[in-house]
Every structure is written in C-alpha cells, then in structure tokens.
Amino acid sequence: MPWSLLGWSPTGEQLSLLQQLQEELRLWNGRLNLTRLVEGEDYWIGQVFDSLWPVVPWLQGAADPPTPLEVIDVGTGGGFPGLAIAIALPGSRLTLVDSVGRKLEAVRAMATALGLAERVVLRCERAEKTGRARDCRGRFQLAVARAVAAAPVVAEYLVPLLASQGTALLYRGQWTPEDAAALERAAATLQVRVEPPRALDLPGGRGRRHAVALTPLAPCPPGYPRPVGVPGKHPLGELPG
Numbered sequence: 001m002p003w004s005l006l007g008w009s010p011t012g013e014q015l016s017l018l019q020q021l022q023e024e025l026r027l028w029n030g031r032l033n034l035t036r037l038v039e040g041e042d043y044w045i046g047q048v049f050d051s052l053w054p055v056v057p058w059l060q061g062a063a064d065p066p067t068p069l070e071v072i073d074v075g076t077g078g079g080f081p082g083l084a085i086a087i088a089l090p091g092s093r094l095t096l097v098d099s100v101g102r103k104l105e106a107v108r109a110m111a112t113a114l115g116l117a118e119r120v121v122l123r124c125e126r127a128e129k130t131g132r133a134r135d136c137r138g139r140f141q142l143a144v145a146r147a148v149a150a151a152p153v154v155a156e157y158l159v160p161l162l163a164s165q166g167t168a169l170l171y172r173g174q175w176t177p178e179d180a181a182a183l184e185r186a187a188a189t190l191q192v193r194v195e196p197p198r199a200l201d202l203p204g205g206r207g208r209r210h211a212v213a214l215t216p217l218a219p220c221p222p223g224y225p226r227p228v229g230v231p232g233k234h235p236l237g238e239l240p241g
Contacts (some may be wrong), residue, residue, distance in 0.1 A: 034078030051081030054211035187235025
C-alpha cells in the first residue's frame with residue numbers, strides 16, 4: 001500500500017485490524033453481498049485508501065486528543081468509510097447511519113469482532129431523521145458521506161449534524177463546475193462555507209477523487225433537513241426547469 005501518499009501510515013496494530021476487517025468483510029459479503037471491493041487492491045485501495053485519504057488532516061493531528069473526536073458516517077453501507085476511520089483514529093467515536101437494517105447488523109458484528117464496539121454506535125434510520133434527532137443534531141466535529149447522493153442532498157444530510165467548529169466532508173468522484181455551483185447554492189441556504197476541493201488520483205489507476213469540505217458560518221437553520229425523501233426529490237438550490 002502506498003501509505004506515503006497519505007503522509008500517514010498505520011501502526012502494526014492498526015494494520016492488523018485492517019487485515020482483520022478484510023476477513024470479516026469476506027465473511028459477511030458472502031451472506032449479504034455488501035460490496036464488490038473485497039479482494040486485493042479492490043479492498044486496500046478502493047475501500048481503505050479511498051476511505052482515509054480525505055481525512056488526512058485529522059490523521060496527521062490524531063495524537064491523544066483531550067476528548068474523543070465525534071465522527072458520523074451517513075449512509076455507511078458495508079461500513080465504509082466509518083470502520084476504516086475508527087481504526088485509523090483511535091481517539092475517535094463513530095456513529096454509523098444507514099437505513100438498511102441487514103447491512104447494519106453485519107457492520108455491528110464486524111465492529112464487535114474488531115474490538116470497536118465501545119467506540120462505534122449504529123443507527124438504523126434515514127439521514128433526515130438523524131439530522132433532527134436531539135442526540136445527534138449539532139454534535140459532531142466531523143460528518144462524512146461517501147457515494148450517497150448528489151452534493152446538495154448530502155450537504156443537507158450532514159450540515160445539521162455539525163458542531164459549531166465541525167466539518168462536513170463530502171467524498172466525490174468527478175467534480176465539475178456545475179457540481180460546484182449547485183453546492184454553493186445549497187451552502188448559502190444551510191449557512192456553510194464551501195472550502196476549496198481537494199483532488200487525488202487513486203493509486204493503481206483507479207480514478208480521480210475529490211473531497212469537498214463544508215464549515216459552518218452560523219447554526220444550521222431549523223427547517224433542515226427537510227422531511228424524509230424531500231432532499232433527494234427537491235435538492236436545495238435546484239434551478240427551475
């Protein structure tokens with residue numbers, strides 16, 4: 001693995017946990033078809049590296065935080081990027097959200113097998129409900145989503161979860177001027193600033209990725225997120241057709 005590209009490398013214990021996670025993923029994937037990215041570079045680059053490169057600033061500042069870093073992964077699916085982040089940031093506490101109960105049960109079992117159960121909480125619900133839950137709204141220093149929906153939709157899911165000094169991190173593949181303009185319109189409504197996107201070509205010719213961060217300018221307006229299903233059907237900042 002080209003860890004040097006991250007400016008970070010796992011400890012022996014972390015590497016062992018990442019290997020164990022691959023074994024658990026194989027086991028559960030045979031039952032539930034969680035993901036096609038299980039073997040070889042599919043796993044190490046397509047899952048682990050792709051999960052961790054956007055959080056490099058947190059990895060590089062990870063030594064002994066005074067309080068646990070509160071992180072939420074919305075739409076975690078088979079547990080990524082959340083479980084990889086939990087391993088790479090031992091001073092973190094993860095909340096993993098997904099609406100598919102069978103997937104979350106597999107993720108729960110994997111977290112338990114890895115000894116992460118005390119730091120990983122799972123919520124089986126739609127993201128719109130999480131954003132309105134008293135124990136989640138305005139709580140997290142880092143909110144992430146990977147391959148979930150269009151950027152304005154993801155922003156509406158994540159921004160209500162942020163603490164005042166938090167960061168929402170959108171994992172994206174391609175990133176076009178049209179994508180950027182749509183997100184800027186949504187950001188104005190949600191009272192966040194769109195930071196300059198970071199780009200990286202994944203090792204092994206596995207494609208270009210972008211990470212787009214949002215930081216609060218003011219508390220998220222209380223009307224967001226809108227009810228279940230509305231953000232996806234009517235994205236914020238959508239131009240009239």
